[in-house]
Amino acid sequence: xxxxxxxxxxxxxxxxxxxxxxxKDASFTVARGESFGxxxxxxxxxxxxxxxxxxxxxxxxxxxxVDGLALGKVRPKTFYKTVQMVFQDPYASLHPRHxxxxxxxxxxxxxxFKDIDARVVKLLDDVGLGQKFRFRYxxxxxxxxxxxxxxxxxxxxxxxxxxxxEPTSALDVSVQAEILNLLVDLRREHALTxxxxxxxxxxxxxxxxxxxxxxxxxxxxxMGVDTLRRMEAKHxxxxxxxxxxx
Amino acid sequence: xxxxxxxxxxxxxxxxxRRHAKLSALYHGWLSFRGNTMAMIGLCILLxxxxxxxxxxxxxxxxxxxxxxxxxxxxxGTDSHVLGTDSLGRDILSRLIYGSRITLYIVALVALIAPVxxxxxxxxxxxxxxxxxxxxxxxxxxxxxFPRLVLALAFVAAMGAxxxxxxxxxxxxxxxxxxxxxxxxTLTIRAADYISAIQLQGAGAMRIITRxxxxxxxxxxxVRVTLDMAGIILAAAGLGFLGLGAQPPSPEWGAMIxxxxxxxxxxxxxxxxxxxxxxxxxxxxxxxxxxxxxxLDPKGGE
Numbered sequence: 103x104x105x106x107x108x109x110x111x112x113x114x115x116x117x118x119x120x121x122x123x124x125x126k127d128a129s130f131t132v133a134r135g136e137s138f139g140x141x142x143x144x145x146x147x148x149x150x151x152x153x154x155x156x157x158x159x160x161x162x163x164x165x166x167x168v169d170g171l172a173l174g175k176v177r178p179k180t181f182y183k184t185v186q187m188v189f190q191d192p193y194a195s196l197h198p199r200h201x202x203x204x205x206x207x208x209x210x211x212x213x214x215f216k217d218i219d220a221r222v223v224k225l226l227d228d229v230g231l232g233q234k235f236r237f238r239y240x241x242x243x244x245x246x247x248x249x250x251x252x253x254x255x256x257x258x259x260x261x262x263x264x265x266x267x268e269p270t271s272a273l274d275v276s277v278q279a280e281i282l283n284l285l286v287d288l289r290r291e292h293a294l295t296x297x298x299x300x301x302x303x304x305x306x307x308x309x310x311x312x313x314x315x316x317x318x319x320x321x322x323x324x325m326g327v328d329t330l331r332r333m334e335a336k337h338x339x340x341x342x343x344x345x346x347x348x
Numbered sequence: 349x350x351x352x353x354x355x356x357x358x359x360x361x362x363x364x365x366r367r368h369a370k371l372s373a374l375y376h377g378w379l380s381f382r383g384n385t386m387a388m389i390g391l392c393i394l395l396x397x398x399x400x401x402x403x404x405x406x407x408x409x410x411x412x413x414x415x416x417x418x419x420x421x422x423x424x425g426t427d428s429h430v431l432g433t434d435s436l437g438r439d440i441l442s443r444l445i446y447g448s449r450i451t452l453y454i455v456a457l458v459a460l461i462a463p464v465x466x467x468x469x470x471x472x473x474x475x476x477x478x479x480x481x482x483x484x485x486x487x488x489x490x491x492x493x494f495p496r497l498v499l500a501l502a503f504v505a506a507m508g509a510x511x512x513x514x515x516x517x518x519x520x521x522x523x524x525x526x527x528x529x530x531x532x533x534t535l536t537i538r539a540a541d542y543i544s545a546i547q548l549q550g551a552g553a554m555r556i557i558t559r560x561x562x563x564x565x566x567x568x569x570x571v572r573v574t575l576d577m578a579g580i581i582l583a584a585a586g587l588g589f590l591g592l593g594a595q596p597p598s599p600e601w602g603a604m605i606x607x608x609x610x611x612x613x614x615x616x617x618x619x620x621x622x623x624x625x626x627x628x629x630x631x632x633x634x635x636x637x638x639x640x641x642x643x644l645d646p647k648g649g650e
Contacts, residue, residue: 203366
């Protein structure tokens with residue numbers, strides 16, 4: 103059974119004359135345990151697909167099935183135990199007045215866990231942050247450390263599907279590699295399914311098994327990473343994207 | 349040596365417990381506040397005011413209500429009446445000291461009612477959006493459209509004169525600007541990724557507003573409140589001056605000015621001394637507000 107099925111997904115913003123169609127008729131499926139990439143230039147609608155899946159983009163039509171459960175307009179609370187998201191900018195995704203302990207503690211509390219203290223310790227270990235970071239505030243952390251906290255928060259409810267919205271594009275190159283390796287390790291340890299958005303083909307090539315190329319809100323091609331490596335994309339836009347990234 | 353290690357403990361980058369992290373954050377705020385001389389002066393004046401109000405019976409040389417018609421309108425520096433006496437021979441210094449209690453009472457009550465009401469209306473309006481936002485903001489507009497003192501006057505006239513009604517009237521006119529500020533802050537916060545992130549944990553609107561939006565709005569509100577305190581004291585004094593606030597013989601500072609007005613040409617100190625008291629406390633609140641803005645403004649510094 104596939105982890106995620108997207109069928110004829112349309113997402114738009116605004117009403118009437120202000121309506122902007124961000125995603126048009128997108129369809130793809132992601133198998134359980136797979137890592138799937140969405141690539142395309144800025145504004146091609148790749149992040150919008152993630153926001154629609156997670157429920158942050160309320161105006162959509164089509165069919166989305168997560169773990170055998172068709173999604174409606176309102177997400178049940180159990181949905182957030184299955185699907186979690188890591189945001190692009192770690193400088194914006196942590197509450198500036200909440201310490202790491204508060205962020206993780208509240209998340210665990212919301213998901214109804216009882217042994218919060220032990221779990222916070224475990225989560226910090228999982229993402230490679232020591233206990234000394236537990237009571238720090240975001241301004242006392244570097245960008246990479248913040249993103250690790252954000253990943254720990256996403257892992258807290260023990261999700262099956264992790265949506266990664268350009269998780270490394272706001273970080274230094276050396277830190278990018280650390281975070282990507284962490285994500286690879288976490289996927290193996292926790293048997294996670296990834297849907298990863300990126301504009302960096304080498305990141306997607308490193309992380310994913312299959313990818314979809316998006317342009318102007320439409321998916322122009324879905325291909326395996328082998329195809330990407332052999333530079334055998336069929337669609338002219340994918341070819342130009344590949345040529346530009348070499 | 350022990351103090352040095354306490355300082356290091358407070359300034360550490362690696363707090364070891366929740367309490368430690370909180371104290372450390374507080375200490376950092378205190379350090380940057382202490383660097384602001386003017387704000388410290390304001391804080392000292394206000395602490396002195398609180399002390400005076402607390403120990404009024406010990407500090408006041410006379411009973412503020414005892415009249416001595418033989419010794420009325422005594423000038424400054426008279427024996428045992430440093431600031432002179434008023435038209436009924438009551439010691440002005442003692443009345444000022446007891447009046448600080450009323451001033452603090454008014455300030456504290458208004459500071460509890462108006463910003464909290466404004467914060468509630470503003471954040472709910474900003475976070476909910478849609479028709480809730482429209483309804484709440486139009487109500488705010490209506491209150492904003494009234495001239496402040498006129499609305500307070502109308503309310504006091506309807507409810508009857510007295511200190512409690514004056515406080516309510518001032519609060520009634522003071523909350524709309526807070527609601528506006530809180531709403532504007534909420535609009536910038538609600539689209540932030542960390543709000544999206546907590547929504548993705550299944551948090552409800554109430555939790556997001558109180559736990560995640562309030563902490564970020566409160567600092568700008570506190571600053572605004574301390575800057576408004578001067579206006580609140582003046583409004584209370586104005587109501588007292590018009591005879592709609594504290595009633596005689598209560599030693600409210602505005603009412604004292606009102607009484608002294610009749611003799612202002614021949615016996616200037618009767619109205620001037622309470623005026624100076626109002627001026628000092630208003631100034632202190634303004635200085636404190638300026639300092640707090642530097643410390644608390646989330647956009648400044650970190």
